[in-house]
Amino acid sequence: MEINIDIDAPVPLFAQLMGQIKRAVQHDQVSPGDPLPSIRQLASDLDLNNKTVAKAYRLLERDSVIQTRGYRGTFVHPDAKANCTIDLSAWVTTKLGETIAELREKGVTDSEIRIAFGTVMNNRPQ
Amino acid sequence: MEINIDIDAPVPLFAQLMGQIKRAVQHDQVSPGDPLPSIRQLASDLDLNNKTVAKAYRLLERDSVIQTRGYRGTFVHPDAKANCTIDLSAWVTTKLGETIAELREKGVTDSEIRIAFGTVMNNRPQ
DNA sequence: ATATGTACCATGATGTTGTATGGTACATAT
DNA sequence: ATATGTACCATACAACATCATGGTACATAT
Numbered sequence: 001m002e003i004n005i006d007i008d009a010p011v012p013l014f015a016q017l018m019g020q021i022k023r024a025v026q027h028d029q030v031s032p033g034d035p036l037p038s039i040r041q042l043a044s045d046l047d048l049n050n051k052t053v054a055k056a057y058r059l060l061e062r063d064s065v066i067q068t069r070g071y072r073g074t075f076v077h078p079d080a081k082a083n084c085t086i087d088l089s090a091w092v093t094t095k096l097g098e099t100i101a102e103l104r105e106k107g108v109t110d111s112e113i114r115i116a117f118g119t120v121m122n123n124r125p126q
Numbered sequence: 127m128e129i130n131i132d133i134d135a136p137v138p139l140f141a142q143l144m145g146q147i148k149r150a151v152q153h154d155q156v157s158p159g160d161p162l163p164s165i166r167q168l169a170s171d172l173d174l175n176n177k178t179v180a181k182a183y184r185l186l187e188r189d190s191v192i193q194t195r196g197y198r199g200t201f202v203h204p205d206a207k208a209n210c211t212i213d214l215s216a217w218v219t220t221k222l223g224e225t226i227a228e229l230r231e232k233g234v235t236d237s238e239i240r241i242a243f244g245t246v247m248n249n250r251p252q
Numbered sequence: 253a254t255a256t257g258t259a260c261c262a263t264g265a266t267g268t269t270g271t272a273t274g275g276t277a278c279a280t281a282t
Numbered sequence: 283a284t285a286t287g288t289a290c291c292a293t294a295c296a297a298c299a300t301c302a303t304g305g306t307a308c309a310t311a312t
Contacts, residue, residue: 194287
């Protein structure tokens with residue numbers, strides 16, 4: 001698995017890392033159960049901070065693309081490939097766009113929409 | 127109708143103005159059909175910018191608390207008193223909450239929802 | 253001892269958002 | 283001429299979130 005990080009790109013580093021790992025999964029460069037580099041190792045290789053890599057791993061695990069097993073390391077999730085689909089995000093954007101368009105038509109301000117969005121996303125049992 | 131604006135309060139000026147006008151409506155200090163001061167006049171009296179007063183008036187008209195009739199001026203809405211109690215933000219939160227709950231049920235992660243939200247809010251249709 | 257993920261403390265830089273302000277201009281009607 | 287609401291151009295500032303970074307520490311297991 002080859003990973004290239006562009007420090008000058010407008011895309012956040014952790015997002016670049018997430019995207020390339022997902023890409024490797026979709027292109028079968030890694031398979032379910034395969035071990036991934038440790039956080040410290042990958043951070044050292046890519047010259048990134050541990051926290052940046054840890055953030056990418058944490059989000060990837062939340063998306064069920066990888067699995068962390070404590071001291072045993074991190075591995076590709078059994079259903080990783082299915083959870084990498086990009087069609088989903090497009091559908092999500094469409095779905096959210098419809099609702100927001102409806103709110104805007106009612107005259108709701110963008111700031112009010114953002115406030116409501118923050119309320120919904122933060123008041124959530126995790 | 128007496129209006130006091132506190133420049134040092136944490137509440138935005140336009141929000142203070144909206145609140146006090148709503149308060150006057152609810153306390154029967156003004157009645158449906160009564161004329162309100164013009165934007166320029168009120169801005170002058172309160173030592174505010176025209177845009178600030180215009181913003182408050184625009185939002186109050188959206189909430190059907192007041193009515194603007196172009197060159198004829200601005201008046202209290204017939205159903206002003208009832209519309210003062212409607213909590214628009216709560217409705218927006220509910221509406222957004224329903225959509226987001228649907229996305230979550232489909233297995234969409236919060237990170238994807240946030241990304242999609244940012245995309246929608248920045249690609250505003252005119 | 254070494255390595256794993258994770259948690260907490262913290263800083264600075266950057267970008268976004270919201271608020272409030274200024275000026276100019278228009279169609280409308282008195 | 284004067285006044286109404288409204289639209290556009292624009293700037294400045296504060297607040298906030300995001301991103302990336304640093305250090306220290308813990309329980310876990312090899």
